[in-house]
Amino acid sequence: MSEKKVRVRFAPSPTGPLHIGGVRTALYNYLFAKKHGGDFILRIEDTDQTRFVPGAEEYIVEALAWVGLKFDEGVHVGGPHAPYRQSERRIVYRQFADRLIENNHAYFAFDTPEELENIKKQHEANKQPFQYGPATRMQMKNSLTLSKDEVAQKIAAGEPYVIRIKIPENEEIIVHDLIRGIVKVQSALLDDKVLFKSDGLPTYHLANVVDDFLMQISHVIRGEEWLPSAPLHVLLYRYLGIENDMPQFAHLPLLLKPDGNGKLSKRDGDRLGFPVFPLQWEDPSSKEISSGYRESGYISEAVVNLLAFLGWNPGTEQELFSMEELIQSFSLERVSKAGAKFDLEKAKWFNHQYLSKKSNAELLEIFKPMFIIKGICSTDDYIECVIGLVKERMIFITDFWEKSSFFFIAPESFDEKSVKDKWKDNSPALLTELAAVFASMPEFTAEKAHDAANIFVQEKQIGMGQAMNALRVAIVGAATGPDMFTMLALLGKEETVRRIDFAVKNVKK
RNA sequence: GCCCCGUUCGUCUAACGGUUAGGACGGCAGAUUUUCAUUCUGUAAAUAGGAGUUCGAUUCUCCUACGGGGUACCA
Numbered sequence: 001m002s003e004k005k006v007r008v009r010f011a012p013s014p015t016g017p018l019h020i021g022g023v024r025t026a027l028y029n030y031l032f033a034k035k036h037g038g039d040f041i042l043r044i045e046d047t048d049q050t051r052f053v054p055g056a057e058e059y060i061v062e063a064l065a066w067v068g069l070k071f072d073e074g075v076h077v078g079g080p081h082a083p084y085r086q087s088e089r090r091i092v093y094r095q096f097a098d099r100l101i102e103n104n105h106a107y108f109a110f111d112t113p114e115e116l117e118n119i120k121k122q123h124e125a126n127k128q129p130f131q132y133g134p135a136t137r138m139q140m141k142n143s144l145t146l147s148k149d150e151v152a153q154k155i156a157a158g159e160p161y162v163i164r165i166k167i168p169e170n171e172e173i174i175v176h177d178l179i180r181g182i183v184k185v186q187s188a189l190l191d192d193k194v195l196f197k198s199d200g201l202p203t204y205h206l207a208n209v210v211d212d213f214l215m216q217i218s219h220v221i222r223g224e225e226w227l228p229s230a231p232l233h234v235l236l237y238r239y240l241g242i243e244n245d246m247p248q249f250a251h252l253p254l255l256l257k258p259d260g261n262g263k264l265s266k267r268d269g270d271r272l273g274f275p276v277f278p279l280q281w282e283d284p285s286s287k288e289i290s291s292g293y294r295e296s297g298y299i300s301e302a303v304v305n306l307l308a309f310l311g312w313n314p315g316t317e318q319e320l321f322s323m324e325e326l327i328q329s330f331s332l333e334r335v336s337k338a339g340a341k342f343d344l345e346k347a348k349w350f351n352h353q354y355l356s357k358k359s360n361a362e363l364l365e366i367f368k369p370m371f372i373i374k375g376i377c378s379t380d381d382y383i384e385c386v387i388g389l390v391k392e393r394m395i396f397i398t399d400f401w402e403k404s405s406f407f408f409i410a411p412e413s414f415d416e417k418s419v420k421d422k423w424k425d426n427s428p429a430l431l432t433e434l435a436a437v438f439a440s441m442p443e444f445t446a447e448k449a450h451d452a453a454n455i456f457v458q459e460k461q462i463g464m465g466q467a468m469n470a471l472r473v474a475i476v477g478a479a480t481g482p483d484m485f486t487m488l489a490l491l492g493k494e495e496t497v498r499r500i501d502f503a504v505k506n507v508k509k
Numbered sequence: 510g511c512c513c514c515g516u517u518c519g520u521c522u523a524a525c526g527g528u529u530a531g532g533a534c535g536g537c538a539g540a541u542u543u544u545c546a547u548u549c550u551g552u553a554a555a556u557a558g559g560a561g562u563u564c565g566a567u568u569c570u571c572c573u574a575c576g577g578g579g580u581a582c583c584a
Binding site: 311 | 578580
């Protein structure tokens, strides 16, 4: 194999939001490229104009930027092989299709969709599945069965036609896959796939081979769903006379749904409580909204880490990887062959890890906008202190308010179960006295408050828990939250006393 | 139907002929804690089944089962 520069592409079609499995494919391509000092290219495969969805391309670009993948070339950044949108490259493909026809490796076919439909039905009635291929093509309406004049006449008359590959009758086609090894297929099982559609655009098969060649792609890393058509692509490289420039193939295992079986699909996510899309997406025609990782409170680094581990592992016991570390460790050899199920619990764990590792200052920037939306005034210092106290108790970014609201707004009601469990008959009296103790303190730090509380419970001859549990209900509104005295100090003496007063008057058993 | 790919704890996976089959998430049990989390410790839990090859198979081969993918003028 020649040591040509590593160049890989991610080539989605803009038919909707990018699936999380697609994000993983892009990630693996990126990791592989960067590991080998190569280029990472974004090519848009929009040869099916009927499936075009407005906004999808922008979504793809934004989603990949969110997870931190940077392209060296692509629709949005340009590059030496522009354009990177296949619909803008249409003249290119025809030349290659013509080349195949000249070499007698492809032919014109004039069968109408209706005719094909009828033939299929006939075959099915006889329990013989129809395949447009070596066995049947001589019964069809194409340039192999029609005379040269007839063909020329039809084309001149503007009759619609497609160009089909002429699959060899009896050949063994070998695909070398970097993940699966050697895959052999008998050509007789392949069909004469359409390469060029009657609308003047190529199908995926032709377009991806031509573009990968023209863009000097060295490795094609894509989903396993492409494995069955890989032999066709190998044939195309051969018939186009560019077999020496054929990229190496690697077919990735699929992402499966966590329950039952099957490929993870659009509907599964919101049904099972996790997103299948990186970013939230609103369908332009149905207005249906699908949730995204970003909006659900996931940290992009966590998504990258967990995605990397769905089908790959470093062979060590390290679990947490930055993008840089992933690039260093990644190799296709360590990509597994079997499909992987998405595991929500592990995803939560990853997110929790990354959330806890983020600095308070970083998180402050993330949470700040929320304060404006909620109309709450506070200082950065105060918010940072709160973040420090609650961040390791959160799983998602979106948990912040739920875990910290009482730092900003005094409780107005009290959690029923907490009151039932922790609020005793003597709690009001006890807390009233304790509030007086706090009120009299000249300096109200966490430590001093702790000392004061200690003395208080000793004098009263009660356990610390007895006083603290009720105090917590008064301060937080529920039996939950960070260290008691740290909270008190942060809230300040006046607020502490005020909340105790309010609770004493308002908690109802 | 046909073709292709796959199958190790519930899940993600390690072990590339010789291990008490390892780790992580989750589970369970403890510890810590004034609450709830976090954290820590411990623990249960797997080679789909059957034939071979071999002194020895999770590992190699074949068959079966199961799962997935493909079979469009979609990608």
